[in-house]
Amino acid sequence: MAARTAPPGAPRAELIADTALALLAERGMRGLTHRAVDEAAGLPQGSTSNHARTRQALLEAAVRRLADREAAVLTVAEMPSAMGGRGDLLDAMALALHRYLTGHPELLVARYELALEATRRPELREFYDRTGSRFRAPLNALMAEAGSPEPERHALSLVAWCEGLMFACAVGSYHAAVPSAEELRQGFRELLRGMLGPQAGQSE
Numbered sequence: 001m002a003a004r005t006a007p008p009g010a011p012r013a014e015l016i017a018d019t020a021l022a023l024l025a026e027r028g029m030r031g032l033t034h035r036a037v038d039e040a041a042g043l044p045q046g047s048t049s050n051h052a053r054t055r056q057a058l059l060e061a062a063v064r065r066l067a068d069r070e071a072a073v074l075t076v077a078e079m080p081s082a083m084g085g086r087g088d089l090l091d092a093m094a095l096a097l098h099r100y101l102t103g104h105p106e107l108l109v110a111r112y113e114l115a116l117e118a119t120r121r122p123e124l125r126e127f128y129d130r131t132g133s134r135f136r137a138p139l140n141a142l143m144a145e146a147g148s149p150e151p152e153r154h155a156l157s158l159v160a161w162c163e164g165l166m167f168a169c170a171v172g173s174y175h176a177a178v179p180s181a182e183e184l185r186q187g188f189r190e191l192l193r194g195m196l197g198p199q200a201g202q203s204e
Helices: 012-027 034-041 047-051 055-074 086-103 105-118 122-145 151-170 181-196
Strands: none
Touching: 012 034, 012 047, 012 055, 012 105, 034 047, 034 055, 055 086, 055 105, 055 122, 086 105, 086 151, 086 181, 105 122, 105 151, 122 151, 151 181
16 A cells, blocks of 8 residues: 555644545455554654554544545535425435445445444444434435425435445445446436425426
């Protein structure tokens, strides 16, 4: 693994967390150590330990950074309002998911590593769940705007569909056949129509 370099002005904490995610994707949980992060990031020995003293602290830094990077890729908070028509929403969701699948598959692998580790570490489970909860409110609001009578339940169905598709395309049997943005749009369209019915008077 070549040494990573931070963008100009990027804080060292960001470099450490990004390197931790890269190591998780490349080497798995066993390959993530403080020393390995120092070496891969091109930092003086002990730099990662100074930032994250314990393994739990290092894992939390990775989870926090993962959530930030996923939010930037998926742009959940920037999705267009469903009240203005479902077509724009379908376009935005399809493009965001396609961008994630084609441009950032390593983030998905790192997320799966962290999620599995959280099943073995109660303290990480609590932090992982709390960090991930930032995505729930925007999705619930989106489903409510789309006309859902049960936005939380329908948001869960939307997440479950996306998670299953991402797993299949990142590490499963469809890893070599990522759907196009248009195919993803059709999938979202069918999912929303199944949950909410057609949107009267609006193009999808």
